[in-house]
Amino acid sequence: MSRRRTLLAGWTLALLAMALFATLGTWQLGRQEQKQRRLDEAALTLQRREPQPLAAAADQAAARALGWAAGTGRYLDLPAVLLDNQQRGGRPGVRVHRAFSPEPGGVPLLVDLGWLPLPADRRMPPLPPPPAARHVAGLLAPPPSAGLARAALQPQADGTLLATALEPKSVAAALGLPALAPRVLRLDPELAGGHARDLEVLPNTLPPERHLGYAVQWYGLALAVLVTALVLTFRRRARRPSDKPQVRP
Structure with missing residues (x-):
């Protein structure tokens, strides 16, 4: 037994x-399967590059979708938002985001201006003022997932905001804006200005x-x-x- x-x-x-x-x-x-579908969607979007108006970034029904958008407006004279824990070529750094107000009005959106490296002491790099360009184009995409990290915003000595995640409501409140679009515009690398950029949709994640x-x-x-x-x-x-x-x- x-x-x-x-x-x-x-x-x-x-x-x-x-x-x-x-x-x-x-x-x-x-x-x-989920990530492969995302890559296929991104490849098709980048191949077609059928521009939507920038107002499409505020469409809650498409908050998780990818799209190509273009339009005019102006960068707001507000602090930059630096997304932390972003790697490029194996080096740690931050992705620089600026609030952009589309014309002829509408909900502002964050524009991803690209990546900057961080030194070993993690001292934030000096940033130029908001770009003067009025025309933007790029990939509309949801903000990068924070994973298991808790979303937080830390004001820096130079006035910029260091973020562990881009939660639109929290970022809008920190910038003194009524709202921010749920999607971010990944600025076209072929446009002038900004920093080192790409249009990868799965950065810092497993392929x-x-x-x-x-x-x-x-x-x-x-x-x-x-x-x-x-x-x-x-x-x-x-x-x-x-x-x-x-x-x-």
Whole structure:
């Protein structure tokens, strides 16, 4: 009876472990598919580059969608918003954002002017005043996800705001604006001004193929647990005597 209970307990643990590993593998596959769809959407948007008005950035129904927008307006004379923990070429830095008011009026939006490196002492780099350009164009995209980090805004000595995430309501309040559009304009790298820029939609995150690799690893662990449980079960049965020992005279 004790052997049967031990075997039952072992298989219960094995099944729980396999279920956990399979669930994690399925989650990684879901992330892989989600990110691949995002990359495909971005590629199609950048290929077509069919410009929408800048007012489209304020459309709540399309807050998670990608689009190409262009228009005129002016950069507001407000502090820059620096998104922290942004890497480029393996170097840490910040992405510089400025509030832009589109014409002929509407909800202001943040324009991503590009990336600046941070030195080892994390001293914020000096920033030029808001660009004088009145025409902007680029990729409309939701702000980068904060992940598990808590969104926070820290005023700096020069008046800029250091942000761990771009939460439109919080940033608008910090800048003294009634509201900000839910999407950010990633400024076209071909336009003059700004800093080092690109139009990658998944910066500082794992690419789809990495999620696929992790899924294979989790499924492999589930299979390894199953094989181990089967081997141990068969060995236990093989060691169990099938007949009682015979007593010799």
